[in-house]
Amino acid sequence: LLSSEALARVRGGTLDASFYFGDQPDADVTSVPLRDIVYHVALPVAWAGELLEAPWAAVAQKPWIVAPEPSTHRQLVLGLFRDRTPAPEQIVEADNESVIHNLVESGFGVSLVRDEISMPSVEAGRSAIWPGERVTTKLWLVHLADRNADPLLTALVDALRGVWPDATAPGSLGG
Numbered sequence: 001l002l003s004s005e006a007l008a009r010v011r012g013g014t015l016d017a018s019f020y021f022g023d024q025p026d027a028d029v030t031s032v033p034l035r036d037i038v039y040h041v042a043l044p045v046a047w048a049g050e051l052l053e054a055p056w057a058a059v060a061q062k063p064w065i066v067a068p069e070p071s072t073h074r075q076l077v078l079g080l081f082r083d084r085t086p087a088p089e090q091i092v093e094a095d096n097e098s099v100i101h102n103l104v105e106s107g108f109g110v111s112l113v114r115d116e117i118s119m120p121s122v123e124a125g126r127s128a129i130w131p132g133e134r135v136t137t138k139l140w141l142v143h144l145a146d147r148n149a150d151p152l153l154t155a156l157v158d159a160l161r162g163v164w165p166d167a168t169a170p171g172s173l174g175g
Contacts, residue, residue: 101121
């Protein structure tokens, strides 16, 4: 389930709550910030010699692997192209973060890959990181704002604070 789809299901009432990556949703949704997520521009290791010290334009011309519309991942990738170069001409779509990462490792293209996934791959020699860019977004727990007093959601938020002690109280960031 894509993050954007999960948010739509929370808004539609078919999910009580969900994790969500991206910008803070509008005020109809309570958004509890959990942690920052850092993405790196991951390259196939076979392209490292050509691209590690290359300018953005060279990296941008390669095929890019992105999640489908309207995913947060796709928005993050296309945000790299805003104000610099046209969107990539060659796009490979994959609807799963592990598939995106496996396609990068297999030499099909470049993509944004989360730090905790990309670093072990780099250390194992299966991919490389282009050093010219990184993207940070946020992981949220989201639920409908009109359910702030729901005991189930209160218990969920309390449990998540045990995992992410820096999580802010619901509604404290405008949610």
